Amino acid sequence: MSSSGFIKRLQGLMPERIRFSEADELEPYSRDRTAKQNLSPAFVLFPETTEEVATIVRTAFEFRQPLTVSGGRTGYAGGAIAAPDEAIVSFERMNRLLSYDPYLPALHVQAGMTTRAVQQEAASRGHFFPVDFASASASHIGGNLATHAGGIRVLKYGTIRRYAIGLTAVDGRGEILRFPDLLKNNTGYDLKELLIGSEGTLALITEATLQLVPEPPGTDLVLMAFHDFPSLLEALSILRPLDLHAFEIFDDACLRLICEHRDLPCPFAEIPAFTALVEYVPGTTDEVLMTVPAQDIRLASDEAQRRRFWIYREGISEALSLSGPVHKNDISVPIARAAEAVDALRQIQSDSLPGTLFIFGHLADGNLHINVVAPTDMDETAFRTQAADFDLRSYTFLSSVGGSISAEHGIGRLKKKYLSYSRSEREIKLMRSIKMAFDPENILNRGRIF
The missing domain is CATH 3.30.70.2740 (Alpha-Beta Plaits)
Structure with a gap:
């Protein structure tokens, strides 16, 4: 491996895509939300197209230079933590909408586009992109796909896998893989599906075609208070057959914390053992709500109250990080x-x-x-x-x-030693074989998952 040879080659090929630093301004590109690292990288690569990513990876393959992918850096598994010998590839500049297909309908976007930006582009065309979570304003679509993101509306809409019609990616040799925007393509193994959830260890996702859905109907939002967890489960069992969009839960410690952190009033007369935030399409659901074993139910009466109800749930992670x-x-x-x-x-x-x-x-x-x-x-x-x-x-x-x-x-760096608690020895062996097929020199996100 020769980092000096690698960077010298890229300086000749794409000097405007390399950013050097003698201070700590590039340090955030070497980590995610798990912990602050001491590494301040000497340089970060900022490609703007799939072809430029391919050039970087081909050069890395030649020089056996390991690469770390830097997206929105909102992960909690150490996936974006760079080792001292790794070059960092940031997708920050790959944030463009490439095209819109009104017939699917779908958006073709670069991997560095934020989840929130995709949602906004969908809404501007009268559609809805349902993948959502608290970090949507910072997380990148490429990272969402690489970690097989879910979020707060999986109950109604499923995970991001459901919406990835087509992908473009660069494998460990620097070859571009293009998976077409087809709803039906029964021609052997679906390699696209392998990349979703692979945490950047098989190929670097550079573009995605994301299917959109109709704008959802108007929904109601309630907070429910429960004495214990079994009552919470019973409520879920009663409500699940209905048109639910979300069923989020948090315990008394979370409610106390978020009320203190955001200076919010407790929504109930007293703090319950567990709270459920339930979003649903009104109608027959209203009658069923009265049968759940909740000690109290509060309905959001206007948009301001809806926003506050969601803060009780979505503000928890931020409040914890400041505690x-x-x-x-x-x-x-x-x-x-x-x-x-x-x-x-x-x-x-x-x-x-x-x-x-x-x-x-x-x-x-x-x-x-x-x-x-x-x-x-x-x-x-x-x-x-x-x-x-x-x-x-x-x-x-x-x-x-x-x-x-x-x-x-995901597994990232932090959970790899525990992988065997969820995967069998045979499964792990097969995954290693797949990794070798896509990335024979082990240069893409080395040390993640395994």
């Missing part, structure tokens, strides 16, 4: 065992990791975010060390109930 060192887990469990999982994880945290536990997430698809904030008087290094024991115990439990150690954040 001190936080250890995050993004897990998935069979919904029938969700109450058991909550009890077990609370006990595991009590036994193994000091701090305050926060539970929130997308209950309707079995996805729970398990976060622990360190005590104010605890050394962060000691907290991180004990968090490893918490993870080991938690993942052992999840494996025993058929759960997943990562529901939507």
Whole structure:
């Protein structure tokens, strides 16, 4: 491997796409939201087209130069954390809308376009792009695809995989792979689907054609208070057959935190054990709502109240990040065992990791975010060390109930040593073989997943 040869070659090919730094201004490109790193890269590459990405990867293949992909850097699995010997490829400038197909309908976009920008482009044409989450203003479509993003409306609309009609990507040899914008293409293995969720380890996604859906009908939004988790599950069972758009949940610790952080009033007379934020199409649902075992129900009466209701849920991650060192887990469990999982994880945290536990997430698809904030008087290094024991115990439990150690954040660098808790030895061997076929020199996002 020769970094000097690699950069010298690219200086001759695309000098205007290389940004050097003697200060720390490029440091954010070397990390994601998991932790601040000490690395301040000597340079970052800023391609603007698929062809330029291919040139970078071909050159990296020749010089065996490992590459780290930098998108919106909103991940929580360490996927964007660059090692000192890795060159960073930022998709920041690949943020254009390339075309609009009114017949599908679909948008053809570059991978660096933000999720929010895609939503806005869809809305301006009378359509809707349903993939959404709190980080939509910063996250890139390429990163959404690479991590197989879900978000708050999976219950109604599914994950981003459903909307990726076509993709363009660059494999580990620098060859451009183009998967056409076809709704039907039954011609052997669907390699496009392999790239979605591969965390940039097989190929770098550079463009995507995203199918749009009709604007949703008007919905109502309610907050429901519950005494315990089994009541929450019963409510989900009652409401699931109806036209639900979201069923988000958070515990009492989350509600206290967000009320304090945003200076919001508690929406109920008292803080309940669990709260559900439920979005639904009004009609017969109204009568069914009255049958759920909730201790209180509050309906958003206007747009301002709707926005506030969503802040109770979507503001949690930001509030946690400002509360001190936080250890995050993004897990998935069979919904029938969700109450058991909550009890077990609370006990595991009590036994193994000091701090305050926060539970929130997308209950309707079995996805729970398990976060622990360190005590104010605890050394962060000691907290991180004990968090490893918490993870080991938690993942052992999840494996025993058929759960997943990562529901939507991916494996990245941080969870790769625990992959066997969710995947068999045979599965991991097959994944390594696929990686070798796409990226024989192991230069794309090296050290992620495996």
